[in-house]
Amino acid sequence: MGRHRKHDPEEVLNAAERVVLRRGAAGLSIDAVAKEAGIAKSSVLYDYKSKSAVLEALVGRIIAAEDRKVAIAVAAAEATANPELFGRIEAVAAGQPSADERAVVMAVSAAASAEDAFQRSMREWLARDLEAIHSGGEKPFAALMAYLALYGLATIEYQGFREFEPSERAAILDGIKNIFELISEKPVSS
Numbered sequence: 107m108g109r110h111r112k113h114d115p116e117e118v119l120n121a122a123e124r125v126v127l128r129r130g131a132a133g134l135s136i137d138a139v140a141k142e143a144g145i146a147k148s149s150v151l152y153d154y155k156s157k158s159a160v161l162e163a164l165v166g167r168i169i170a171a172e173d174r175k176v177a178i179a180v181a182a183a184e185a186t187a188n189p190e191l192f193g194r195i196e197a198v199a200a201g202q203p204s205a206d207e208r209a210v211v212m213a214v215s216a217a218a219s220a221e222d223a224f225q226r227s228m229r230e231w232l233a234r235d236l237e238a239i240h241s242g243g244e245k246p247f248a249a250l251m252a253y254l255a256l257y258g259l260a261t262i263e264y265q266g267f268r269e270f271e272p273s274e275r276a277a278i279l280d281g282i283k284n285i286f287e288l289i290s291e292k293p294v295s296s
Contacts, residue, residue: 113145115153119167122160123210131213134160162223164214169231175200180242190242191249191286194235195256199279202263202270211264248289255282 121143125134136157140147154160179200180193203211219225239253240246259278262268270278 113143113149115163118143118145118150118153119160119163122164126164126213127206127209131161131216134213136160158221158223161214161221162227164210165224165227168211168214169227172197180238186243188239188243188245188249188286190238191252191256192283194239194253195279195282198256198260199276202275208264208266212266245286245289245291247291248286251289252282252286255285 118139122134122139125138125142129138134157136147136150136154139160140150143150150160154163176194176197179197180189183189183193183196186192215224235253236250239249242249256279259282263270
């Protein structure tokens with residue numbers, strides 16, 4: 107008869123996030139996660155074979171949460187010229203990342219940046235986003251330009267470089283929408 111799992115893998119990831127928030131990514135270890143979760147180290151290793159596997163799972167969870175948020179916003183933006191773009195704009199408009207979200211994303215990104223699995227996950231996520239933007243409706247080039255501006259805003263916010271006042275942030279997001287509206291589809295090459 108097989109052993110029964112006495113812990114939830116999601117709770118292990120929650121514990122890993124708490125470790126990252128308290129100690130930074132450098133303080134993340136299988137032992138620290140086990141202590142935080144109140145389980146044996148072997149229980150963590152049962153689900154996540156290494157620190158890299160924990161980081162990969164955290165990245166996967168962050169991407170999945172973002173994908174769910176974007177999917178809801180894209181569905182709500184169905185009547186726009188490019189639902190994929192305008193849905194993403196609305197997903198960002200829903201609110202700035204919290205201090206905890208920023209801390210987890212930054213710490214996990216820093217720790218995992220040299221990890222092949224992390225880089226592969228991020229490349230795949232970006233490729234899916236870019237393909238969705240390109241095929242998501244009218245004016246794919248204009249949508250790409252607006253998406254790049256949106257991604258720049260999100261990066262600035264997640265890295266904690268600047269927290270915009272709500273009215274300023276709303277104006278920036280309106281400006282990003284205007285990028286889409288104002289750019290002609292065929293850019294003039296020099």
